[in-house]
Amino acid sequence: MHDVKTEAALDSAWSGGKSPFAMGSKKLGMWLFIVSDTLTFSALLITYSYSRLTNPDWPRPFPIFPAIAFSTTMTVVLLASSLTMVMAVMASQRNDRKKTVMWMVATMIGGLLFTGLHLTEWMNMIFKEHFTITGNPEGTPLFGAVFFGITGLHMTHVMIGVIYLGIVAIGYGRGKYSAEDVEVNGLYWHFVDLVWMFVFPLIYLMSVKY
């Protein structure tokens, strides 16, 4: 026979045999991955901000038209794909497999469009404006390293996200994966969107050509 305090401890969410955060291990694992990836991007963006403020000859290669208008379009496309992902997660929780797959495909199209626009911009910068990872005609060569490094790492995340969405959409459509898998996939996709919310203002809007 236990006393009152022991009974209360055994009844708590932390006494074992229960999920203290009321969620599955996949979702918890994705949250931990997101925290670790946040620190990776934070380190890169803080290093960038430091370089940006301390270098007087920082290149400003982005005029409002067309470069900033172009990257704003990319931002809106990525944000729109986050909204379609929200719709996919909501549909999966209603057990509506057809609509879930439809919204996930829409999210993939958003991701592919973003990647396409981004690569177009990269090609323009590399081949027309002669910006490379080691040098550029306008100022400190550090610019190329941070610009291609940070946007490249983000674009890699987007491309992995599109592949991940494709795998989960097929699996969920066939009944192999559950609504939780779609939700975990959604967490990853929103994180990719969240990172861009820092990359776009810090990299692009801090280097506008007037």
Place this chain on the structure above:
Amino acid sequence: MNTQAHAEEAHAGASVGTNIAIWVGLVAITFLEVFLAYEELQPSVMLSILVVLSVVKAAMIMSFFMHLKYEKFALVLWLVPAMIFCICMMFIFFFPEAFRLLQMRPH
């Protein structure tokens, strides 16, 4: 409240209308940031404003799109303070050098 009820509450999330409102808010802040880019502010002032606006956007995405507002608060306490602490530590290591270089920079 039992665990089952907690789980159901966690899955409730925001309505379609709320999510669309958040999305419109995110697009509006993005356009505000682009508008600020026209204003030719000092890089340090511009950087500070942009970081604050980005943190607001990140909080909106995490709370609503990533459902953190609807999860158990213990999860937020477990993940967020530790993450913010680590990010602050990065600032501590960078800033003495950054201030020194700012003083050395030609005017």
